[in-house]
Amino acid sequence: MLDTETPCAKPEPTEEKPIFPESPVERPLNVDEPSQVLQKEQLESIASSSEIRDALQDESLQKLILGIDSSSNPEIELDKAMEVEAFRTFTDKILASISP
Incomplete structure (x- = not known):
């Protein structure tokens, strides 16, 4: 039996929140050695x-990276993340990708 008393309503679209904040923590880029800066080819x-890219689909890895990026002291957060096996594996993949 159909309910003819209730009009059809267009569902309101739900807005998905982005995983990463729109305004990251502002901090200066300090590099002790120019050789520490990745070249364009390495970034590509x-x-x-x-x-x-597949590894970055992991939500826990995304949260670790976000925690490092949005921290006022990212070096401490990076040290903590290095204790997590999935993050170490991820960094190994990056190093393998940029090393000849």
Whole structure:
């Protein structure tokens, strides 16, 4: 039996929140050695790696990276993340991607 008393209503679209905040923590970029800065080719190698892109689908890894990026002291957060096996595996994939 159909309910003819209730009009059809267009469902309101739900807005998905982005995983990453829109305004990251502002901090200066300090590099002790120019050799620590990745070259364009190295960044392209990382971006084109299907292994790295697949790893980035992991929500727990996304949260670790977000925690490092949004921290006022990212070096401490990076040290904590290195204790997590999935993050170490991820960083190994990045290093393999940029090393000849």
